[in-house]
Amino acid sequence: MKGYTGKILFVNLTTGHIEERTIPDQVYEMLLSGVGLGAYVLYNEIPAGADPLGPDNVLGFTSGLLTGTGSLMTGRWMVVCKSPLTGGWGDANCGGYFAPAIKQCGYDGIFFTGIAEKPVYLLVNNKGPQLKDASHVWGKDATESEEILIAENTVKKKPAVAVIGTAGEKVSLIAGVCHDRGRIAARSGVGAVMGSKRLKAVVLAGSKPIKCHDPQAVKEISQAFAGKVRKQNLPGIVKGGFLPVMGKVMGSMKRVAPLDGMLFASLMKKWGTPMSNGMSATSGDTPIKNWAGSVKDYNRSYYSKINADHVIKREYRKYHCYSCVVGCGGVCNISDIGQGKFTHTHKPEYETCAVFGPLLMNRNLESIFYINELLNRAGMDSISAGHAVAFAMECYEKGLITREDTGGLELTWGNAGAIIKLVEMMIAREGFGDVLADGVKAAARKLGRGTDKYAIHAGGQEPGAHDSRFDPMMGVHYSVDPTPGRHTIGASQYYNMTRLWEKVSWAPAVKIYPKDEEYMATDREALKSVAGACYKQIVDGIGGCLFAQITGVQHWQAFEWLNAATGWNKTPDEYMLIGKRMQTLRQLFNIKHGIDPRTFKMHRRMAGDPPLKEGPLKGRQVPIDAMMKLHWKHFGWDENTGVPLPETVQELGLDQLLQKG
């Protein structure tokens, strides 16, 4: 009993055949569960050259190794596939309560290959798995579909559902997989793959117990963590109005200090991620006006309208994921918006607020709430959708597209009404919306006319709302991760708070340092980005939450939990080697599928080429080429091509795990 179940479910949607497969202990000990297990299965199952929207692609749903063991903030699940957006490894991460439900069915992961003849959903309960007809929910939005499927399939246990909306059904390359009426595994176009397979939903109602090696030891670590979080409560004097002021101070500071990440929990408890709405707008963290503007454009008269206090004013209850003691989510009343089309929506996350706010010069908060619900129901990634609208707005401003292209829509910056209409068109794949519904790279290709200059992406994936000119290490990960454009892999901010150096022998220790150091391509900075990437894989292997990770290893003790749950007794350095192996495998997947890692480098604007002329990021540039090389070098990959070196593959024992060809 080591925390994992040792079994996966493998479903062939073409033939309808469903089988259980046993996964050897060695695989978990080398790659953990979650994204590692997913990479192991997909590398071996998907033939090189497979069409991501074709029958040979494999779509997987995996839980974390620590999910359900009594550890805290380990309730994340992942969707894995070959990405139709980037052509390489694809994964997306989500919370809610789907992750434990996978294991309660007796599996660490559920995988699908083939394409169903007609829309189906998979139901798994204590009796076992069965494919069922989904034609009665095909065409309905994710929220409505989930409600129907839960009602139909509740016998004893309330099912957990992962479902696509119409965006996934229409194979929009920026569609995701939804859960619990507002959570979404959004990136890499995972929803498009699910839609291409005519798989509408996965409905899980198992109740098998989840076992681990030493549950009492796991609980003790949980109690220590919970005790600290319990104390994190902001004093009353700290109001939302402070946040932009703090952002301004942060943005102007010439030095950086590694802060106590546990304090972060107090902000998350009160506001959740929208705490960054005002703060990141002033610090330089939020990219503004399609990455071409600054706080000089999105000034106080703008950002004050989307400040955190305005967001939580509508919040009538908190929302949290399984096993979370912080609770950063929420549910908000929106019955007074848009003629009451929707009564409520999940509190929009910072990412959604940023890409539909500052990125578009939009200060209409109500429109952001409304768009949040539109996208959650349609099952479309807000980060990508926001960037697609920003791309269109800049093209419109530069005269590369006109009202004739847009069907009469005036795509002027900040035009909330036009933004809403355009999002609706993207969801329906109508008119100009159809051009944008596959993301910015595809849109620029469809339009031509030199529009690719304004398509901001890395390797086809639109980046999160964290400016790489503010945190260059964020830019490194945008460019080198096998899933490019992800803001959740690593950054100087994350590295400093995670404090890996307290437990990992080779992670550089950080004290107070000049901010300028983050902009230099040095071996020290590369070791930090490598350590961050390795640790992130561990977090994704255990089903961990990024916000727990950045409280710090001294608080959220992933290594200790792992040992307690598995009985492996490994050192942190040994776990980091597992992380390195997981990351190398994800990269090998890309190589197998013909990706040239150099082509994932982020758009030059994101590197400050040309640099901004105003604002806190004025003049800032990122030496991204040199930084990519050093990162690859310290991973044991070819520093010029990003291909894992044969000796590294051998050292990591990957050559034994993987089938050839």
Place this chain on the structure above:
Amino acid sequence: MKVKVYALPFLNGDAIDEMGFMEVPEGATLRYVYKKLQVPLLLRPILLCSVNYEKARMDQVLQDGDVISFFFPISGG
């Protein structure tokens, strides 16, 4: 004895080692730490500081292993 100090970027970090610890004499109070960090007097009333995640007074006597953190937010995701 050693206490863990999470300092702010504009304070003096010379007395803090690589793992974040500061050596303090037995019986030292929070005021001692403030002095070592050279916290500007003007900022003291508005700077939020906790000892083991509880509000603390300047004359609080510190124990070995105490954690002193200053409040300052960073961005989310």
Place this chain on the structure above:
Amino acid sequence: MARGEVIIDYQICMGCGICVQACPFSYLELSRYGNDPYKRLYPELEADHGCTGCGICAKECPLECITARKKDEKKDVPLS
């Protein structure tokens, strides 16, 4: 009429929801506001529940703040 009941110490409970997901019959739900200023929801037995006092929720709770028991016996179900 339910044969069992669940008593949660809300001074300790942080509403993580592990117990809710552990219950094989989904008798627990996050429906109760607590004393915190954040409007977080905490677990409680739903109306018309059929709790048997099996103790799975108590066993899974990492903060060990749940007592489960069968009503007739008035005896606590041991945690392990």
